[in-house]
Amino acid sequence: MANIYLSPSLQEFNEYLSGGSEEYYMNLIADAMEPYLLANNIDFTRNRPEQTLTEVINESNSGTYDLHLALHSNAAPENLKGELSGPDIYYFEDSEDGRRFAEILEEKLEEIYPDPELVDIIPTRTLRELRRTSAPSALVEIAYHDNAEDEQWIKNNIDPIAKAITEALAEFFEMDFVDSDDMISVNSYKIVDDFII
Numbered sequence: 001m002a003n004i005y006l007s008p009s010l011q012e013f014n015e016y017l018s019g020g021s022e023e024y025y026m027n028l029i030a031d032a033m034e035p036y037l038l039a040n041n042i043d044f045t046r047n048r049p050e051q052t053l054t055e056v057i058n059e060s061n062s063g064t065y066d067l068h069l070a071l072h073s074n075a076a077p078e079n080l081k082g083e084l085s086g087p088d089i090y091y092f093e094d095s096e097d098g099r100r101f102a103e104i105l106e107e108k109l110e111e112i113y114p115d116p117e118l119v120d121i122i123p124t125r126t127l128r129e130l131r132r133t134s135a136p137s138a139l140v141e142i143a144y145h146d147n148a149e150d151e152q153w154i155k156n157n158i159d160p161i162a163k164a165i166t167e168a169l170a171e172f173f174e175m176d177f178v179d180s181d182d183m184i185s186v187n188s189y190k191i192v193d194d195f196i197i
Contacts, residue, residue, distance in 0.1 A: 039178045053128065089140045113143070113153070140165070
C-alpha cells in the first residue's frame with residue numbers, strides 16, 4: 001500500500017482577502033482529500049495545526065513514506081501583490097520521484113485551473129520542507145491567495161483540487177484512480193439475519 005505524509009500549511013498568519021487563512025483552506029483541501037485517499041488505498045499520516053515545521057519534518061522523517069506532500073497557497077512579493085496567479089509545484093531538484101510527481105500534478109491541475117499555461121513546476125534547493133525531508137517530496141502552492149480571482153478559485157474548488165491531487169497520487173503510484181463516490185462500504189447496507197440487503 002502506498003503511504004504518504006500529508007502536510008497542509010501551518011501558516012495561520014497568512015490571511016485571505018475575504019476571510020480565512022492559508023492554514024484553514026489548506027486543511028479544508030486535506031479534509032476533502034481523505035475520502036479519495038481512502039478509496040484509493042493510499043495510507044497517510046497528516047500533520048496537525050499546532051505543530052511547528054521542525055516537528056512536522058521530524059515526524060515525516062521518523063516514518064517510512066513514499067512521498068511527503070505539502071499543501072500551500074501563495075502570496076506575491078509586496079511590489080507585485082495581487083498581480084501574480086496560478087499554481088506552482090516545487091520539488092527538490094535532485095529528486096527524480098519528486099520531479100515525476102510534480103509533472104503528473106502539473107497535468108492534473110492544468111485540467112481544472114482556468115488558465116493552464118499558468119501552472120508551473122519549479123525545482124528548488126531552498127525550501128526547508130523539501131530539503132530536509134527524507135521521503136521524495138513536493139510542495140504545491142495551489143494558487144495566490146492575495147489575488148482576488150485566485151483566492152475565489154481556491155475557495156470555490158476545494159473538492160476538485162483535492163480530487164486532482166489524489167488523481168496525481170494514484171497515477172504516481174501506478175494505480176487506477178477510484179472516485180470516492182464509487183467506493184462501496186458495508187456501512188451503506190443493512191445486515192439482517194446474516195444477509196446484506
